[in-house]
Amino acid sequence: MGKLHNTLVSLLAASLFITGGMIHPSQAGAIAHVSNFTINKGAHSYVIAGEKIRYDFLDDAASTTLTSSGVEYSTDNGATWIAAQMDLPAYLHTFTLPLDPKLTSAKFRLTAYFEPILGSNSISHEIIGPYQILQPSEVTDWEAKSNKDGSVLLTWSDNSNMESYYQITRSGPDGIKTFTVPDTTDTMGPLTYLDKATDKYHDTFYVYSIQPIIDKYPISPNNTPGISYLWAVTDAPFANVKVTLPSKVVTDLDKVVVKPGTSDNKIDPSITRLELNSQMVGRLDDVLAKTKVNVFDGASAWALPELKQAFTLGLTTGEVLGKYQEPITREGFAGIAVKLYEALSGRKAEAAAPNPFKDTANDNVLKAYKLGITGGVSEDTFAPQATITRQEISVMLLRAVKAALPDRPLKTGGELAFTDASDIAGWAREAVRFAVSYSIMNGLDGNRMDPLGQTTREQAIVLVKRTYDAFSK
Incomplete structure (x- = not known):
């Protein structure tokens, strides 16, 4: 009985404590x-x-x-x-x-x-x-310039203060070569590497990748900086036959991208179109066959040809290369929408300053925002990792084309004869009509538009590439 009494007293005391009964008056x-x-x-x-x-x-x-x-x-x-x-x-x-x-x-x-x-x-x-x-951030301003002596000058912005060194991998007809840029931990800003070990007798198509190697700090896998890709064609000094290609590859100012351009870093869409032919894609295929990490691993067979074309046209970013079956995010689509604008307009996009968002500092998001291609989900929030719907993608594509070609008349009329047309928001109907009119976006099974549905990365890249095809002529 004594033990039971003590137990009841203890429970009562605990109850009083939990409910505030034992708070001291002071x-x-x-x-x-x-x-x-x-x-x-x-x-x-x-x-x-x-x-x-x-x-x-x-x-x-x-x-x-x-x-x-x-x-x-x-x-x-x-x-x-x-x-x-x-x-x-x-x-x-x-x-x-x-x-x-x-x-x-x-x-x-x-x-x-x-x-x-x-x-x-x-x-x-x-x-x-x-x-x-x-900061374990990926590189930006990743560019390659082919020099007259056959070498290739690689330049980038170092955005990480954690890496022990940078690893550059070059894949080409002569196999795979790896280069390192050591002792970069305490540097942030512009870095360069001159690749002299190129074929001096043939104009050669190379795919370069770069990644900061972080091996002295604990970091989770999903926070590890990704690999950035670009391609370049050398100007071999002893080649008998020259290939007419631009001397500079200008890339995405965020994670990755291959963007042909001119010596003043402006994009010339006529040069871009000239390069997209079966020979160039074939040369890409030859190189990728010898690349350890295939840029297009996991892509669907139906999408692969257009993904390769988008890559050579510079319509992709590192945000969307790989994991092609995952839904694309708002940040990811903002990046390739900016690439579409640059390719169609021949102008480099500039980032908004100051940054209006508290949840992202991504350059492509700030560029898309300044161009009016996208906005935030609130006054100071962008939600970069949120997925994006098909109707939102239609709106961003239309805005990108309008920003790039402001004097171009566009087809945005007509009826939307989809079984779920009533689900399309009023603010998106013009953009959906635009996408349908130019065969950029088609209906799904059962004649549905599925305006609130998600879009995979490969589908998004294909939509951007088809928009480019429709307005680059």
Whole structure:
């Protein structure tokens, strides 16, 4: 009986504690404070962008009063604060910083909100730092220029401050060769590599890939920088027969892209069209047959010919090369919509500044936004990893064509005779009529448009390529 009595007393005490019955009078209604704010338990003086970052803290509030907490960061010593992306569920106390090469150091501010059972609500802050921020970002401005001596000059922007070195792989008729650019950890900005080991007797089609190698820091697989591709044709000094090709390949200012251009880095669509022929795609096939990682692995047979053509035309980005059966994201389609604009207009797109979005610093998103091709889901949010619907893709294609060819009359009329035409939003009907009129987008089984359906990466690339075909003549 004594044991039972003690057990009942203990349960009653616990119940009173949980319901607030044991809050000390001196704590009731008192303003609460946070202390001992730490990041990753203070293990390092750095954090890694794109990774989940854990934070911990103590407070002097009663156990039932803390309602929420959040973390902000400042790059200007506290003059302005930007809310970090807080991960769910909230009780895990983790946040993520954006991939942004400009974000390399910051202070962090914890804000905790208290709502006591008795008394007034209160807010408490604590600031720590600055911390070094490591960025595992892919290259941008990835370009290749064929020189008169047969060499190829590769240039790119180094957006990572974590890599030990860059690995460049060249695939061509003479096999696969690998080059390294060492000791780049402490550098960010323009880098170059001169490939002198080329065939001096034949104008040769090469596919180059580049990747920053991060081997000294822990990083999750989905945050590892991807491989960026481009192609170039050499100008062999001793070749008997010259191939008429542009001397410069200008690539996407974000993850990857092969973009033929001119010496002033402007895209000439007439040159681009000239290069897309069976011989060029055949040369690409010959090189890919000797490439360890096939650019088109996983693509459907029906899409493969147009994917190769889109690649040689420069209508792809690293965001969409690979994993072809996955739905394309808003960020991914923004990139290839910008490529479509550049190819049709002959002009380089410029990124919006300042960046209006708090959840992305992607150059292609900012270019698409400045061109009016896309907007945010709210005033300051873009939702880069959200999927995009077929009707939204139609709208972005129409806007890209209008931006590139503002004086071109377009067919946007006619009836939409799909069984699900009533599902097409009013703001998208003009764009869907446009896509159908030019045979860019066709109906699905059962004469459906499926305006709210998703689109795979390979389907999206094909839609962009077909839009290019319709307006490049």
